Amino acid sequence: VQARGLILAGSAAGIAAAFNTPLAGIVFAIEEMGRTYEARTNGLVLTAVILAGLASLGVLGNYTYFGVSKDTISFAADWPLVIACGVIGGGFGALFSLLALNATRRIRRWNALQPLWRALLVAAVCGLAVAVIGIASGGLTFG
Template structure:
């Protein structure tokens, strides 16, 4: 009798947990957050593609006076983006990946909100689209990471979920997976770039977020290949040495470029410290003109 009574108590407790609002509310909000990441990431990708197409239409391919239009449009676009970021969207500066990584290590909620929030979602998308429409060379990976992390963190606030570090990781992975239709890439990105280790307590969050965001993306656009399909093959005897050479040379040049960029950024930050906004606008104009000249 004691065993039957204990079993009945466990069954009643189990039923109470399954119908409890405290159990289902965080899950439903988390699922809704993952789906919203998928939808917004796809919308972001479409807007970015349209912005790039608009720039190509504006500049044309026939030559003439429109060939020189980027010399004016691109610097002005850079200045506009810098002013908007400084005045209305502070915290949107940067690629987005370092900001998401930093947010995982912050403990104060106010500090975390300065780099991950719904306001920054709107700002990051808007500034990226404006920059692409003006001819800027901007990748979507970093902004999508910050957008996904911001959306998932906001969902956690609404749902009363406490695992902020794991949710930021899950949101970042879901954004990558949905934006490029690459679920495995989202998981690998979460391990290599964001987490540096696959924590047992966050793997379920990452997988669930990636799956739901990916399903939302598939439901909106269908099964597509964003980067196209490579039909070339590699013959070991003739082509592999070239592959190795490209990897070694590309890695070395990339490392030198990163080192140079870090040194230049440190100097620019010290120079900007005295008059942040005016000097930031000057730097933006110079960079925009340089991008226009390089093409």
Template sequence: VILAGLASLALLGNYTYFGVARDTVAFATDWPLVIACGVIGGGFGALFSLLALKTTRRIRRWNAPQPVWRALLVAGICGLMVAVIGLASGGLTF
């Protein structure tokens, strides 16, 4: 990810991918919302990481008897899933 970011900076220069945020936290009453977003986002990130680790462990155990053919099958399924998601989103995720 870091190398991809450096490559994009080298090729495209410094740019803002998601646009520019003009809003700021101006009042003390806004800070609980900021903290809640951080905690909820962190919780979802932790759940995603846990799911990714458990899935990787299951795939490794499943790959053990025939590593080459099963690894190719997993890669093919992942590629197919990416293609289906791309087509379902109208090309927005490509």
């Protein structure tokens, strides 16, 4: 077994156990193995995810990480609103991805001139932004 396979299995098991979602661990592993799929690693990942899920159930019991919503759609007239929310949310997601990619490209070009100093400056600005957001939210975003 290669180190990459063990790291992949461990990270997939960690996701599965942390969020009590074995399928999320498996999907994560499949996405990461997309370029280099190996049957041996696949079995290792499945075993690790199953064992992590069983350990999580044994230690913490059956829980939901994000809670349970009891809301339902009562009327057929509500479905167009659901579709509209999906389309609008998808549009905002695409816009966010576009902005993130453009910002990353600009930062890389800007970083190319003086890599170390500018990389440290970007890291400092990001760290300061995270700290300010945490303080502004009263500590709710600190994890």
